[in-house]
Amino acid sequence: MKQFVVIGLGRFGSSVARTLYKLGYDVLGIDSNEEIVQSLADSITHAVQADATDENTLKALGIRNFDVGIVSIGDDIQASILITLILKEMGLKYVVAKAQNDLHGKVLYKIGADRVVFPERDMGIRVAHNLVSSNILDY
Ligand code: ATP
Numbered sequence: 328m329k330q331f332v333v334i335g336l337g338r339f340g341s342s343v344a345r346t347l348y349k350l351g352y353d354v355l356g357i358d359s360n361e362e363i364v365q366s367l368a369d370s371i372t373h374a375v376q377a378d379a380t381d382e383n384t385l386k387a388l389g390i391r392n393f394d395v396g397i398v399s400i401g402d403d404i405q406a407s408i409l410i411t412l413i414l415k416e417m418g419l420k421y422v423v424a425k426a427q428n429d430l431h432g433k434v435l436y437k438i439g440a441d442r443v444v445f446p447e448r449d450m451g452i453r454v455a456h457n458l459v460s461s462n463i464l465d466y
Contacts, residue, residue: 328351328352328353329352329394329395330352330353330354330355330392330393330394330395331344331347331352331353331354331355331393331394331395331396331397332354332355332356332357332390332393332395332396332397332414332419333347333354333355333356333357333371333396333397333399334356334357334358334379334396334397334398334399334400334410334414335357335358335379335398335399335400335401335407335425336356336357336358336360336363336364336367336374336399337363337399337400337401339399339401339425339446340356340358340397340399340400340425341356341363341367341370343397343399344356344367344370344371344397345367345370345371347371348370348371348372353372354371354372354373355371355372355373355374355375355388355393356371356373356374356375357374357375357376357377357379357388358374358376358377359376359377359378359379360376361376364376375388379406379410380406380409380410380413382413385413385414385417386417390414390417390419391417391418391419393419394419394420394421395419395420395421395422395423396411396414396419396421396422396423397422397423397424397425398410398411398414398422398423398424398425398440399424399425400425401425401426401427402427404427404431407424407425407426407427407431407435408431408434408435408438411424411435411438411439411440412438412439415438415439415440420441421441421442422439422440422441422442423440423441423442423443423444424440424442424443424444425443425444425445425446426443426444426445432445
């Protein structure tokens with residue numbers, strides 16, 4: 328069974344973490360904000376308060392043993408890049424990172440992210456496709 332670590336538990340990260348947990352997977356969530364960690368404590372396997380840019384902290388949490396990492400930090404681009412790099416260097420097979428803009432996305436791919444997501448843009452595309460492919464136009 329795959330194990331997931333979600334770093335950054337904002338709107339996107341917490342939604343990914345809760346959904347994976349509901350689907351029956353082990354999910355470790357990490358966020359630097361204690362309140363956010365508390366609010367998710369009962370909704371995922373483990374929620375930990377930590378600064379994920381600290382490599383030693385990630386080592387101590389045994390992050391290298393996880394299969395998939397999701398880096399969901401948008402505002403602090405430097406933190407997002409550092410954490411993505413650390414996860415890939417630790418040997419995680421699959422790392423998904425959230426990008427704020429095109430350049431951020433390019434950097435994430437260059438340092439080894441396996442998939443980069445742009446939540447608002449991706450959802451906008453999906454909704455547009457949905458609107459024209461469903462029979463909603465018959466109204
Ligand atoms: P969303 O749109 O998904 O709500 P966002 O991109 O607007 O997210 P951010 O402010 O970028 O939100 O951060 C998402 C979460 O990541 C926040 O809960 C924040 O506390 C956490 N975070 C930011 N930096 C770090 C860090 N270095 N280590 C751990 N968590 C962090």
